[in-house]
Amino acid sequence: EVQLVESGGGLVKPGGSLRVSCAASGFTFSGYSMNWVRQAPGKGLEWVASISSSSSYIYYADSLKGRFTISRDNAKNSLYLQMNSLRAEDTAVYYCARDSSGYYFYYFDYWGQGTLVTVSS
Amino acid sequence: EIVLTQSPGTLSLSPGERATLSCRASQSVSSSYLAWYQQKPGQAPRLLIYGASSRAAGIPDRFSGSGSGTDFTLTISRLEPEDFAVYYCQQYGSSPRTFGQGTKVEIK
Numbered sequence: 118e119v120q121l122v123e124s125g126g127g128l129v130k131p132g133g134s135l136r137v138s139c140a141a142s143g144f145t146f147s148g149y150s151m152n153w154v155r156q157a158p159g160k161g162l163e164w165v166a167s168i169s170s171s172s173s174y175i176y177y178a179d180s181l182k183g184r185f186t187i188s189r190d191n192a193k194n195s196l197y198l199q200m201n202s203l204r205a206e207d208t209a210v211y212y213c214a215r216d217s218s219g220y221y222f223y224y225f226d227y228w229g230q231g232t233l234v235t236v237s238s
Numbered sequence: 239e240i241v242l243t244q245s246p247g248t249l250s251l252s253p254g255e256r257a258t259l260s261c262r263a264s265q266s267v268s269s270s271y272l273a274w275y276q277q278k279p280g281q282a283p284r285l286l287i288y289g290a291s292s293r294a295a296g297i298p299d300r301f302s303g304s305g306s307g308t309d310f311t312l313t314i315s316r317l318e319p320e321d322f323a324v325y326y327c328q329q330y331g332s333s334p335r336t337f338g339q340g341t342k343v344e345i346k
Binding site: 161162163164176178179212217222223224225226227228229230231 | 271273275277281282283284285288294326328330333334335336337338339340
């Protein structure tokens with residue numbers, strides 16, 4: 118059974134940093150591209166960042182303007198999102214989502230339960 | 239960037255009725271690379287449809303997708319109580335991948 122479990126969310130002050138993680142199990146992690154998708158309270162879904170299976174290709178939403186960094190450790194079956202210079206508008210549930218492809222970026226076939234990041238003073 | 243517009247915003251129906259949800263793209267979605275997701279309160283989204291019309295594993299056949307180009311439809315043939323939720327479309331034919339704003343299907 119595919120499982121994605123996020124952790125590391127919490128309350129952080131504006132301008133602060135936070136790293137969220139996603140532990141994957143039940144599939145060959147190194148064979149799939151992975152993604153972060155976020156959802157602000159009461160709002161819709163927003164794609165944040167993607168990383169290919171071997172980390173060769175990495176993409177970010179333009180709105181992030183270089184503040185976030187996605188990475189993965191295939192030996193640990195883990196996905197990460199380092200978030201810097203956090204703003205109130207980054208407040209959201211951050212979902213880890215598996216891509217349906219290992220090389221390209223298509224649709225999201227499995228999702229974690231999400232971790233809430235709250236940016237507030 | 240392709241903008242996806244879903245309509246209606248809210249659909250009020252009774253169990254057993256047919257639901258028709260629309261997703262319109264600001265430009266053609268290549269290769270019908272369009273997916274649909276269902277999200278219930280407090281839960282993560284769940285993949286329903288990919289490639290505009292292919293059902294994901296374990297999805298009941300009352301869910302069907304259709305369309306191409308700029309107009310796509312998700313149809314739920316007979317609403318079950320567990321189908322009342324928010325539905326999102328997503329295109330993956332061009333970068334960046336984008337989502338629609340969602341359609342809420344609520345009990346009338």
